[in-house]
Amino acid sequence: MQDEVLSINNVSKTFVTEKGLGVCALDNISLSIKENDFICLVGPSGCGKSTLLRIIAGLETAGEGEVLYRGNKILKPGKRRGMVFQEYSLLPWRTVLGNVGLGPELAGEPAVNCRKIAHEYLEMVGLEKFAGSYPYELSGGMRQRVAIARALANDPDILLMDEPFGALDAHTRIILQKELLKICEANRKTIVFVTHSVDEAIYLADRIVVMTSGPGKIKELIDVSISRPRGRGDQSYGKLSARILDMLEEEVTGNSATPLSDQQEELRKEVI
Amino acid sequence: MSKVKRRNGFLVSLIIPVIFVVLWWVIALRVDNPIVLPYVSQVFALLINPMGELISMGSLLSNVIVSLIRVLVGYILAVLLAIPMGILMGYYSSIHDLFNNFLGIFRPIPPLAWVPLVLAWFGVASFATLSGVEDGQLYIWLNNLKISMVFIIFIGALFPVLTSTIYGVRSVNKTLIDSTLVLGANNREIFSKVLIPAAAPSIVNGMRTGLGVAWMCLVSAEMLPGSISGVGYLITHAYTLARTDIVIAGMICIGAVGALLDGVFRLFENRKFKWQSMAR
Ligand SMILES: Nc1ncnc2c1ncn2[C@@H]1O[C@H](COP(=O)(O)OP(=O)(O)OP(=O)(O)O)[C@@H](O)[C@H]1O
Ligand SMILES: [Mg+2]
Numbered sequence: 001m002q003d004e005v006l007s008i009n010n011v012s013k014t015f016v017t018e019k020g021l022g023v024c025a026l027d028n029i030s031l032s033i034k035e036n037d038f039i040c041l042v043g044p045s046g047c048g049k050s051t052l053l054r055i056i057a058g059l060e061t062a063g064e065g066e067v068l069y070r071g072n073k074i075l076k077p078g079k080r081r082g083m084v085f086q087e088y089s090l091l092p093w094r095t096v097l098g099n100v101g102l103g104p105e106l107a108g109e110p111a112v113n114c115r116k117i118a119h120e121y122l123e124m125v126g127l128e129k130f131a132g133s134y135p136y137e138l139s140g141g142m143r144q145r146v147a148i149a150r151a152l153a154n155d156p157d158i159l160l161m162d163e164p165f166g167a168l169d170a171h172t173r174i175i176l177q178k179e180l181l182k183i184c185e186a187n188r189k190t191i192v193f194v195t196h197s198v199d200e201a202i203y204l205a206d207r208i209v210v211m212t213s214g215p216g217k218i219k220e221l222i223d224v225s226i227s228r229p230r231g232r233g234d235q236s237y238g239k240l241s242a243r244i245l246d247m248l249e250e251e252v253t254g255n256s257a258t259p260l261s262d263q264q265e266e267l268r269k270e271v272i
Numbered sequence: 273m274s275k276v277k278r279r280n281g282f283l284v285s286l287i288i289p290v291i292f293v294v295l296w297w298v299i300a301l302r303v304d305n306p307i308v309l310p311y312v313s314q315v316f317a318l319l320i321n322p323m324g325e326l327i328s329m330g331s332l333l334s335n336v337i338v339s340l341i342r343v344l345v346g347y348i349l350a351v352l353l354a355i356p357m358g359i360l361m362g363y364y365s366s367i368h369d370l371f372n373n374f375l376g377i378f379r380p381i382p383p384l385a386w387v388p389l390v391l392a393w394f395g396v397a398s399f400a401t402l403s404g405v406e407d408g409q410l411y412i413w414l415n416n417l418k419i420s421m422v423f424i425i426f427i428g429a430l431f432p433v434l435t436s437t438i439y440g441v442r443s444v445n446k447t448l449i450d451s452t453l454v455l456g457a458n459n460r461e462i463f464s465k466v467l468i469p470a471a472a473p474s475i476v477n478g479m480r481t482g483l484g485v486a487w488m489c490l491v492s493a494e495m496l497p498g499s500i501s502g503v504g505y506l507i508t509h510a511y512t513l514a515r516t517d518i519v520i521a522g523m524i525c526i527g528a529v530g531a532l533l534d535g536v537f538r539l540f541e542n543r544k545f546k547w548q549s550m551a552r
Contacts, residue, residue, distance in 0.1 A: 054450075057450075057454050058453075058454075059450050059453065059454070076453075077450075077453040077454045077456075078454075078456060079454070079455055079456025081454065082454055082455070083450075083451070083454045085447055085450070085451055087447050088447070089447045089448060089450070089451035090451075091448060091452075091465075091466065091469070091470075092547045092548070093469050093470070093472075093545075093547045093548075102452070102455055102465070103455040103456065106452075106455055106456050106457050106461055106465070107456060134547055134550070135547075136547060136550040137550075147451075150455070154455050154456065
């Protein structure tokens with residue numbers, strides 16, 4: 001039995017909006033994540049996936065319940081729990097190299113080492129040629145790759161990734177998926193990964209968490225037992241994919257009483 | 273931009289000033305009363321000889337330098353207070369709430385409206401009085417720095433810098449702060465690596481506006497009692513002697529120095545903050 005790295009115990013979160021209304025984003029989530037686990041979170045837009053990641057990162061506090069990291073309650077952000085954000089998060093006044101080297105810099109590494117580490121990870125995401133560029137000189141997908149390199153360069157224990165490959169073309173996406181799996185194997189990283197792509201979730205995850213539409217609850221926890229490397233043409237791959245898509249469709253169209261938001265409508269079209 | 277294009281741009285920018293000077297020339301000849309409108313040649317003669325003694329008040333240049341020192345002292349004091357305060361007010365909403373309404377009442381008061389109060393408080397006391405220096409060259413310099421003048425300039429420059437600093441820090445993208453926090457930054461590093469660089473364009477812009485306002489407060493400050501030098505005083509004194517040519521020469525100096533200071537800031541902004549205009 002492996003060690004438990006994260007334990008999420010009965011976490012609920014309600015936001016109070018500007019107008020004073022309460023929005024329940026997470027409702028009684030419990031999940032235990034073991035060393036070297038690769039967890040994928042899938043669920044309709046607005047179901048609280050980003051909120052859950054932010055609570056694990058320590059950027060948001062849980063309204064009820066608690067999250068333990070290696071037995072300690074999470075109170076504030078720390079570099080052992082790295083995060084790749086859904087939106088752009090690079091410092092626009094720093095070069096690509098300066099952004100990727102930021103983690104080591106904050107850890108007090110001498111400048112030479114920071115640059116060396118940054119180059120190493122930039123090469124990994126295929127952007128070593130752009131080391132001297134500024135973020136505004138890169139495309140959206142390239143910026144996201146820099147953000148991934150930055151998170152990895154800080155060598156975190158847990159990597160929280162919020163739709164990191166959303167802006168990438170299919171080909172780059174597949175390359176980075178493989179790369180990510182290689183990294184976790186080599187460095188024993190624990191990953192919590194949010195994605196809208198069921199295919200991506202099945203390709204990457206040890207376990208897939210399917211969430212209900214807001215307030216986010218865990219609808220189902222699926223162990224993906226297909227052996228690696230996983231072939232997208234496999235029969236079991238297709239079957240699992242169909243099953244998860246069914247679940248999501250049910251969430252988005254079916255028994256939900258609230259009207260669909262635009263984003264949800266979009267997702268529904270994407271899913272069908 | 274190509275060299276030719278840049279040269280053309282420069283030539284184009286000269287058209288209006290040349291027309292202006294020609295008009296002045298023609299109208300002055302028509303009016304033919306140098307007290308109402310001096311001839312271009314009179315003013316020009318004063319400007320090309322900035323070291324010459326004027327109406328027993330020293331040269332144009334020495335008065336400009338005295339004014340410049342006054343403005344810079346008041347301005348630097350304002351910047352030293354406004355930037356740290358603005359950064360704290362921008363980041364901590366409790367500090368913002370504590371000061372904002374109070375400062376909001378002072379902000380709309382024109383610096384000139386402070387004059388009576390400032391005179392009551394400081395009179396003709398100068399930095400020489402403050403530091404206890406009583407003779408020598410240093411005394412002459414320090415005695416030129418009246419506390420009341422520096423205060424008026426300080427008030428003028430304070431609010432533009434403070435307001436833009438607060439605004440700059442407040443509009444820093446939250447995700448940038450969050451993403452630096454998860455890399456392991458502490459509070460001090462959030463200030464030095466995120467808030468200050470992110471707010472820098474706005475802070476520098478405020479400093480630029482502040483310097484402009486400080487320079488504009490100059491004439492009013494130099495009209496205060498106890499002043500016997502500076503371009504502001506030179507202008508008002510020349511007016512009482514009906515020397516309109518000196519008035520205009522002084523005004524041109526104020527305008528030119530102000531534009532020069534502004535230009536230095538702009539150059540710096542364009543170089544350092546390209547990322548801001550390009551960021552998407
Ligand atoms: N700071 C906030 N204030 C108020 N409500 C919030 C805040 N952050 C999130 N919410 C609400 O919480 C819910 C969950 O948001 P969250 O960003 O976690 O969704 P998500 O699952 O990541 O969606 P997506 O897939 O579109 O990224 C949404 O209904 C959102 O409106
Ligand atoms: Mg999200």
